[in-house]
Amino acid sequence: MLELRRLRLLHELSLRGTLASVAEALSYSPSTVSQQLAQLEKDAGVPLLVADGRRVRLTEHGAMLAAHAARALELDEQVRGDLESLRTGTAPVQVAVMQTVAQSLLAPALTLLRDHDPDVVVAVTELPPEEGLFELAARRFDLVVAEQYPGHSRAHPTGIERTEIGRDAIRLAVRRGEPARDLDALRGRPWVMEPSGTASRQWATQQCRAAGFEPDVRFEIADLTVHVRLIAAGLAVGLLPDLARAPGRKELTLVDLPGSPAREVFAATRTSSTRPAIAAVRTALKDAFTARTAR
Known part of the structure; x- marks a missing residue:
């Protein structure tokens, strides 16, 4: 007999590449x-x-067995989903969210979930979208909330499905009172952006280049609350999604960009994830986003 837990280790090794990472x-x-x-x-x-x-x-045998292991894990997940359909809340739903969702949507969504599905237990980790989506494929999480920027499509791995949570407007952000009308007016200013390799950094850089200049990125920081503070202090300018909430945001002037760009915020799950509890969490996130934008 080939034990499923050992098969999972082989599957993890095929994804992560080293025994230490597994x-x-x-x-x-x-x-x-x-x-x-x-x-x-x-x-x-x-x-x-x-x-x-x-x-x-x-x-060659190892790669073949790792592929079979992936299918065995999918079947195991489907069986567990069918069993849970008879009694919800049998295991926590492991969720990874990006920072802006943790700040703005997590508490409202969990409140809705508590009111409508009190038996569902949720465990939440904050992770960058790139890392969260990888770990979803590796079965560390059941649901990941990530983003997609206009014109920058993410890969669509087999076995992963997406559900749109909402569209989050992106605006130019400067210190309150600064007479900035568009990107071109800020070509000589220091910028704050997320680290290289992230979707948001690629998109923001392309916006500046389309306006005719290379941004002077003085600050590479993943934490958007720091972006807000630097911009509010007049030390940098940046591009912020509406979900980015932090003390000091009221000290900013937000300028609409041409075409009113918005990032897509979506929930990613595995197609083999049939647990009703996962669907309930996804619905609560979508409802929380809808309620927030309606205010």
Whole structure:
């Protein structure tokens, strides 16, 4: 018999690439992961791993079994969903959200969930969208709230589905009272943006380039509350989504951009996630966003 928990370790290794990464993600020691995979290799009766310098890589048999492991994990998830349909709240829904959703939507959504589905238990972690979506595929989370910027489509991995939560307007932000009319007027100013490699950074940089200049990014900071403080102090200018809430936002002037751009805020789940509790969390997030924009 091939044990599902050992198959999961092989699946994780196919995604993460190293035994140390698998151990860290699943809170095991590297030696435990190595021992369990060695036992899986014995059970399978074929070589699954081969040394590659200081690392290991999957053999052809290992890659084949990892693909079967992914399907076995999907089936296990579907079975658990069917069982939960008879009694909700049997296990916490593991959720990852980006910072702006944690600030603006999390409490209202959980309040709605408590009122309508009190048996549903939710555990929440704040993560950048890129990391959260990877961990969703790796089954660390059941639902991830992420973003997509105009003209910057994210990859659509097999087995992952998206549900739009809402559209979040993005505006130019400067210190209150500053006479900024458009991006071009700020070409010589210091900018604050999120770190390189994030969707928001790529989009913001492209907006500046479309306006005819390369932004002078003095501050690379993931925390949007710091963006707000720097802009309010007149130390930088930036582009902020409406969901970004922080002390000092009232000290900003927000300027509409041409075309009224908005990022899509969406909930991503695995297609094999059939648990009613996950659907309830997704509905609560969407309702919280709708209620917020209606105010």
